[in-house]
Amino acid sequence: MRASESDEGGGRQFRFVRSHLMARLRDGTYTVGARLKTQRELAEELAVSRETVQKVFGQLAEEGYIETRRGSGSVVVRLPGTRDSQGEPTLYDSIDEAFGEPEVSLDVVSLTSESLVGHFKAQVERVEARQLAPRRVVVRMMLPSEGADLLYPRAPDPKDDVRVRERWRNRVRVHVAEMGDYCERLQAAGVDTTLEVRKVRWTPDFKLYMFNDAHALKGLYIPVEAPLRLDDGTMVKEAIDVKGVGVSLRRFEKSSGADVDSDYDDYRAWFESHWKLVARSPKGD
Incomplete structure (x- = not known):
């Protein structure tokens, strides 16, 4: 596996997928209770590996933005504030x-x-x-x-x-x-x-x-x-x-x-x- 796909701390593809989803949480595409696209759908849409998307979902779940529910996929439970948790300008x-x-x-x-x-x-x-x-x-x-x-x-x-x-x-x-x-x-x-x-x-x-x-x-x-x-x-x-x-x-x-x-x-x-x-x-x- 390439480091750029697996490195959660700085991998380019990981940061890209995470920034994409955080932007969608901020701009109203996803609201509280909304169901995210599946990992497979996002991986195909963003041209990244499914494992990269899975790692991003895992981090967003740890940060309290989403939850994975049986039969419902990943659901938004909290929206971000105005500052990205990783400190990057947005x-x-x-x-x-x-x-x-x-x-x-x-x-x-x-x-x-x-x-x-x-x-x-x-x-x-x-x-x-x-x-x-x-x-x-x-x-x-x-x-x-x-x-x-x-x-x-x-x-x-x-x-x-x-x-x-x-x-x-x-x-x-x-x-x-x-x-x-x-x-x-x-x-x-x-x-x-x-x-x-x-x-x-x-x-x-x-x-x-x-x-x-x-x-x-x-x-x-x-x-x-x-x-x-x-x-x-x-x-x-x-x-x-x-x-x-x-x-x-x-x-x-x-x-x-x-x-x-x-x-x-x-x-x-x-x-x-x-x-x-x-x-x-x-x-x-």
């Missing part, structure tokens, strides 16, 4: 922190924005419930053009490649439409809200989130080769894709005081220059 934390301010800005670079949508929705629902009251929300999303020759996702067989690319396009369209819907809901709740999407013709090798011009989260996209389930339920036996949900993120703070420069400042300059000079409106994409 997208949930940062969006939650950003929405605590009267002026919210969110700049995004990603392949599909799948990770973003659920967390953004949770904040919209808090605004609608009058738990939060931001005055203004501005979202800028930089995504690959649908016509770009992406390095991933793709498949070696031309017929499969067409289907894999269409799967990616469908996901991008859905997530952008969902963000549009959530921003309209914020408008209806009395929040001055702006959403702008621009496209680039290159493959992102990282996801980047910048919050309130104060801090950023960055995570690397790591290509993996594994079977891929298409939207119609059929499987492509061989495809290259990346795992977006659950990617480890690093946090970068904006420079202040004695700090005359920082990684955050570099990422801010990079985003602004690409937004202004490289990215284009998706019209005619």
Whole structure:
């Protein structure tokens, strides 16, 4: 067995599966009493070994998030707070922190924005419930053009490649439409809200989130080769894709005081220059 699959303390696949499930517990996909997918289903969906999923389930049970019940599978019994128990920065934390301010800005670079949508929705629902009251929300999303020759996702067989690319396009369209819907809901709740999407013709090798011009989260996209389930339920036996949900993120703070420069400042300059000079409106994409 490979160490990356069996090492509970730091194995990449273990951390990926755990982060995926914790994100779903936070964003409302799973609520208390909900039944998780089976270990076999999750292993197939996430392209990891069943043993890795079993180890993650075991840890979540020890931490009191789930219980395994005879005849019912694994059931959610407790939801997490805003901090990941392993101390890693999370997208949930940062969006939650950003929405605590009267002026919210969110700049995004990603392949599909799948990770973003659920967390953004949770904040919209808090605004609608009058738990939060931001005055203004501005979202800028930089995504690959649908016509770009992406390095991933793709498949070696031309017929499969067409289907894999269409799967990616469908996901991008859905997530952008969902963000549009959530921003309209914020408008209806009395929040001055702006959403702008621009496209680039290159493959992102990282996801980047910048919050309130104060801090950023960055995570690397790591290509993996594994079977891929298409939207119609059929499987492509061989495809290259990346795992977006659950990617480890690093946090970068904006420079202040004695700090005359920082990684955050570099990422801010990079985003602004690409937004202004490289990215284009998706019209005619």
